[in-house]
Amino acid sequence: MATPLSSTAPSITASGTAPSASVIEAPQTTLTFRPGRWIDGWNPEDAAFWASQGRAIARRNLGWSIFAEFLGFIIWQLWSIVVVMLPNAGFTLTTTESFWLISLPSLVGATLRFPYTFAVATFGGRNWTIVSAALLLIPATALGFAVQNPETPFGVLLLIAALGGVGGGNFASSMANITYFFPQREKGWALGLNAAGGNIGTAIAQLLVPIAVTLGAAGTFNIQLAGWMWIPLILVAMWGAYRFMDNLSSAKADFAGAASALREPHLWIMAVLYIGTFGSFIGFAGVFPKLIADQFPEFSTFQVAGASLSLAFMGALVGSLARPYGGKLADRFGGARMTVAAFGVMILGALSLILTLPLGSFWVFLGCFLLLFVATGMGNGATYRMIPSIFAARGAATAGDPHAVSTQRQGAAALGLISAIGAYGGFVIPQVLNASHAATGGYVAAFWGFVAAYAVLMTITAVVYIVPRASLAGHRI
Missing domain, CATH: 1.20.1250.20 (MFS general substrate transporter like domains)
Known part of the structure; x- marks a missing residue:
């Protein structure tokens, strides 16, 4: 049997008296609980x-x-x-x-x-x-x-x-x-x-x-x-x-909201950017243990108290912890600016990796990758933060169109769709590395490709979302 529950009765203060309506407003929402929770x-x-x-x-x-x-x-x-x-x-x-x-x-x-x-x-x-x-x-x-x-x-x-x-x-x-x-x-x-x-x-x-x-x-x-x-x-x-x-x-x-979001060009732009940030994070996280084993087999595991320990977990860890800070900085400085900065640091990390690989130092290799992971994590948060801002700006630009699906519904649907498309980077990154190894016997060519891709994505972000545009009602994202 359904059980209605409402909190319309006034609360009691520490002094034992009911507060006035001007202090606490009784909620108007009434919940009904049905079987199956x-x-x-x-x-x-x-x-x-x-x-x-x-x-x-x-x-x-x-x-x-x-x-x-x-x-x-x-x-x-x-x-x-x-x-x-x-x-x-x-x-x-x-x-x-x-x-x-x-x-x-x-x-x-x-x-x-x-x-x-x-x-x-x-x-x-x-x-x-x-x-x-x-x-x-x-x-x-x-x-x-x-x-x-x-x-x-x-x-x-x-x-x-x-x-x-x-x-x-x-x-x-x-x-x-x-x-x-x-x-x-x-x-x-x-x-x-x-x-x-x-x-x-x-x-x-x-x-x-x-x-x-x-x-x-x-x-x-x-x-x-x-x-x-x-x-x-x-x-x-x-x-x-x-x-x-x-x-x-x-x-x-909201199938109508999803269908409308799929017709929005900015969804596809953001999906590509998210492949660059989240896709890189999940892709590098997946291949990092193998890259360590291939390049530095003696550092693949460490023996500690009779158990094996791999340092590969550090990449996914710092990338995960960096994500909220990317969103927080995007709130302060703008999602597009922080995404551009993230791609810039990703380029720096990949270039550093290419230039220092001949040194044969595991610790330098680890440091370059951790820099790359931090940048991808912050880029995840910043890019994801851009999505609602873009659709809010699109709403201002299309105001007055009676046939437009609300931008709030589009933005909500876009978050899920973009997260799905971005996850394909977890497949693309390992396969690019695989192709590089098959063609050259190493991974340097793949990282040159990543540098070029990040440079393109950084340019797209700057041109489309930092330069004011009429399609975004003149807003910088």
């Missing part, structure tokens, strides 16, 4: 309701959403670290096969982000979090079995890696779900936490997997734990979503 009447823009009930409910859902998305990123990027350990487990892979195992999850995950974006409105945020977390059990379990037998066909390994792409889809559904819970004034904070919590999953996988498969192994190599160690946490995420998360009946899929 469905909530009707959700209105986070009602300030009194938000203070009395809404914030606590939204934060509870945010916490479990972050945890589920965090595990999604782990499964999505698991093969980035597993690939470099397969030779120790008796597998013999070519460079091309290794890069396919690293990049295919990103290709599948980016593609799944499109349907996952609309799954929340179709099935409910709580319900889809349970389902999407449960799907992670398949690649995690299958990986544990497959890597125990060096005779496992490469096609089977590739299929299991592809199944790991379901973790990449989790980002889109998680971000869409949290968008519905929070008021406009707090969406940036909530979505920033949600995104950062997910991105850190890559670093955690690259940190903990080498430790888990070697700690206490007593001469054996328990590589199957690379997949199985996450199963208990996935079950906890499913239980937490079932027990503590909610479905909002007000969450509706």
Whole structure:
């Protein structure tokens, strides 16, 4: 039976008296709770309701959403670290096969982000979090079995890696779900936490997997734990979503807004820029362990207290932590300016890498890559911050058009679509490196290509979004 709940009764002050209406306004929102943890009447823009009930409910859902998305990123990027350990487990892979195992999850995950974006409105945020977390059990379990037998066909390994792409889809559904819970004034904070919590999953996988498969192994190599160690946490995420998360009946899929956004040229420009920032982050995060193993095999792992430790996790970690600061600086100086600065530092990082590789110094190599990761992370935050500003400016430029879909709806749809397209960079970056290695036997040619691409993207950002244009109502973004 549906249970209505309203906070219309006045609060009691510390003195035991009811405050006057001029101090606290009674919320007008009334929630109805239905079986299956469905909530009707959700209105986070009602300030009194938000203070009395809404914030606590939204934060509870945010916490479990972050945890589920965090595990999604782990499964999505698991093969980035597993690939470099397969030779120790008796597998013999070519460079091309290794890069396919690293990049295919990103290709599948980016593609799944499109349907996952609309799954929340179709099935409910709580319900889809349970389902999407449960799907992670398949690649995690299958990986544990497959890597125990060096005779496992490469096609089977590739299929299991592809199944790991379901973790990449989790980002889109998680971000869409949290968008519905929070008021406009707090969406940036909530979505920033949600995104950062997910991105850190890559670093955690690259940190903990080498430790888990070697700690206490007593001469054996328990590589199957690379997949199985996450199963208990996935079950906890499913239980937490079932027990503590909610479905909002007000969450509706905006297909008209998405269709309108796809017709907007600025969506495609921003998608390309996001491939350059987020795509570079997720792409480099995926290949970093292999690049270290190829260029500096003696530094691929360090033995600490009987366990192996890889420093590859540091790249994804600093990139994830830098993302919120990119958004914060974009708020102060403008998203386009910060995106231009990010691409400039990415060029500097790539050039430094090219020029210092002949030195053969691992620590210089690591420093150049960490600079590159910081720049991609800040670029993620700055580029993502540009999207609502662009669509707000487009709204001012098209004011008076009675047939235009509201720019707020376009902007909301564009966030999901651009995040999906940008994730394809996780496939492109490894494959460019693979092509470079196949053609030249090394990776320098690929990094020259990245320098050229970042220079083009930096120029596009400056020309289109820093120079005032009539199509953006004369605004700088």
